[in-house]
Amino acid sequence: MNNKEIAAFLGQLADYLELSGANAFRVNAYRRSARAIENQRINLAEKIDDLESIPGIGKGIAAMIRERVTTGQSSTLEECKSKLPPELPLLLKIPGLGPKSIAQLYQKLGITNIAELKQAALEHRIRPLSGFGPKKEEKILAGIETLSTRRNRYLLSEALQVAIHVKKELSTHPLIKQIEYAGSVRRQKEIIKDLDFVIATHHPAEVQKAIITLPEVIDIINQGETKVTVRLSMNDLEIDADFRIVIPDSYASAxxxxxxxxxxxxxxxxxxxxxxxxxxxxxxxxxxxxxxxxxxxxxxxxxxxxxxxxxxxxxxxxxxxxxxxTNTLPKTMEQADYLGDLHTHTLYSDGAHSILQMVEAAKAKGYHFLAITDHSRSLKVASGLSIDDLYEQWEEIDRLNEALDDFTILKGSEVDILSDGTLDYPDDILAQLDIVIASVHTSMNQDEKTMTERMIRAMQNPYVHIIGHPTGRVLLRRDPYAVNIDQLFQAAKETGTILELNANPLRLDLNDQHLKKAKDEYQLRFTINTDAHAIPQFDLIEYGIRTARRGWLEKEDILNFHPWSEAKQWLKTSTVSSK
DNA sequence: GCCGTTTTCGGCCCGACTGTTTTCAGTCG
Incomplete structure (x- = not known):
């Protein structure tokens, strides 16, 4: 049982306790402990006798975790489940409905799930309850509708686009002194639920009017004196936004x-x-x-x-x-210090631009080096390169390199890790490359043991320098591969393999928490790359860098922040290498 | 339920807004 599962177990307990009217501080204690566990570096199952040393976990919760881990059962949870219907906690997801209301709905009307609640609301049976009325009824029905139909999770890149646009629109307003987007977008979280803006002004009423008359506003959800919530629509995307209006003196605190x-x-x-x-x-x-x-x-x-x-x-x-x-925060890395992308594609495989075009774009960004890493031969859907194609590409790279000063094009490949963990090119070919990224693109549904062994086998190849997008997730679309992350990190440490942080906002793989764990527990090193398939995608590097900051990484941990002459010393060395 | 330079009891982060009330509880962030 891993930490995430233990945290989920405690969260479940908190939900049930809350619904059964337990003391709010007690409920909070469970939620705090769940959070503390999620942030634990060490696998709790290995620390089972020392749980009380974790802040937020005392005797009581420690005993519950021990029971759950050792027996697979929990008498406390079983007791909760026997008292409350299993689907009741789902009602907490409906906006405007909290534990108190749900408890009342259950006790007085016997409502146990969303369908029953909807029926009761439609029949106006919830109105007589204390604290309920016609508006609440309407809100609940709307909330149920929203829950089932509306998208409420967005990629950082999508949300940021709206946030930047709205900030720009409002910043020209003569009565607005300062405006910034805040919340999870400012923290650069990978998935965003809604937007937050903070505005400084001496004229809140006028500013409120400016907000609600923005062309993107399609609905006003809340409107108070200092806070307005609206629904925005832009680029076929609908997202809620909170605006908080404060006087200029309070702006920094707000x-x-x-x-x-x-x-x-x-x-x-x-x-x-x-x-x-x-x-x-x-x-x-x-x-x-x-x-x-x-x-x-x-x-x-x-x-x-x-x-x-x-x-x-x-x-x-x-x-x-x-x-x-203790003055031990990580030193903040800046995009300006990023020296070169090590994972890019060209017309040779499924990229949109030539090597020369990509190189010119990289130079324009101030890079010092660029690795061309097209797909390998078996990945037919992406026009993977045959060995002959590779030879042809190397000739072109050699020719281009001769004409370049202060810039290096590296011969690379994103070579497929085949389903048995062998690689898509023979070793004598891999040995001639400057940079080898090994990635999984096929048989992504293997079980955890098979997938983990497959990836470890690839890392054990002396010519594999980097594992590309190590968990394979595509945000909002595809789950990560079933891979044991600790075993993967351990193998990376043993083999000297570098792990990629793929900067594409659909991937951000490894994620922030993985990065922190890999650095803290396994002292791994990393590379941040865009996996650009076209020139504009070079700009995606900003998402990678900000995710790396979220993972507490520093420049020193990352290959791309070092000159190539230095960076290549980090790569696995092989006795037969021609380099 | 957890915790202690306020230490074994009595706190636990803080405030805005809504919809229901007749002074405030519940929810949200």
Whole structure:
């Protein structure tokens, strides 16, 4: 049983407890413990006797985890399940419905699932309950409809496009002093549910009017004095957006507050409390004097809490406050220092541009090197290169390299890992390449043992330098391969194989949490590449770099931030290598 | 249920908005 499963188990307990009217702090204790476990570096099953050393886990929860891990059962969970219908927690997903309302619906009307709730609402049977009325009834019906029909998860790249556009539209407004998108988009999370904006103005009423009359607004969901929620439609994409309006003095605090994450904010407020302060979206209040302090920017806000500036990407309550207190935050990498892409495709396989065109685009971005890594021969759907094609490509690269100063084109391949873990080119061919990325593109449904062994076998090949998109997920479309990530990392460590962070916003693979784990527990090294199939995709590197920041990586950990003469020393060396 | 430079009890982050109320509970972020 892995940490994720244990965390899910505790989350399930929290849901049931909440629905049965348990003390909110007790419920919260379960949720906190679930979160603490998700962030644990060590597999809990191996730490089963020492669970109480994890902050947030005491005797009670530790005992429940032990029972669940060792027996596969949980008497507490069984008891909860025997008292409440199994589908009741699903009602928590309906917007506007919380534990109190659901408990009442169950107790008074015997509602146990969404279908029954819908029926009761349509028959106006929920109206007489205390706290319910016609509007609530309508809201519930709308919520059920939304749940079943509307898309409410977006790629970072999709959400960011809307956020940037709206920010630009409003920033020209004469009464808006400052505007920024906040929330998960600013933290660069890979999947976004809704947008958040913070606006500084002395004229909230006029600004509100400007917001609700934006051409993208198709629905006004909430409207208060300082907060308005709307539904936006742009590029065939509909997404909710919260706007928070504050006076300019409060802007920095509000920006921090609405950037979150909420778990990060809780930790910030705890830190503040220890210093005798109270933090809210308007500023920091001194407990002694009652004075509200405001800040010109987030940096001075953090400094007042005796912390260095923490970049938004790190604000996930994964230890950033503790690291800030000890000055051990990762050094922030900048895109300007990225020296070259090591995973790109050209017309030779399924790319859209020639080698020369790709090289010119790379030079224009200020790169110093570029690896051409077209697909290998068996990947027919992507026009994989035969060995003869490869020879032809090498000649072209040699010719181009001769004409280039201060730029190096590397001969590479994204070679397929065949279903048995062997590679799609023979070793004598691989040995002649500057850079070999091995990737899985076929038989993606193998069981965990088979897939893990397959990938490890590929890493054991002395000519494989990098594993491309190691988990194979495609966000919102395809699950990762069934691969044992710890075994994969261990093998990478033993074989000296570098793991890729594929920067395409559909992949972001490895993800932030994997990166942190791979660095902390296995001291691995990484490469960030776009996998560009066309020139504009070079720009996707920004998603990779920001995901790497979320994974607590630093320049030093990443191949692409080093000059090629240095970077190539990182690659696995083989005695038969011709290089 | 967890926790302690406020230490074994009594707190636990903080505020906006809605829809229901007749002063506020519930939900959300």
């Amino acid at each position: 920006l921090h507050h609405f950037t979150g994450s909420s778990e990060h904010n809780i930790q910030i407020r705890r830190q503040a409390k220890q210093l005798g302060y109270k933090v809210n979206e308007y500023g920091i209040t001194d407990d002694q004097t009652g004075e509200l302090l405001t800040f010109s920017d987030e940096t001075t806000f953090f400094h007042h809490l005796q912390l260095p500036y923490i970049i938004p990407e790190l604000r996930e309550d994964r230890g950033e406050i503790a690291a800030a207190l």
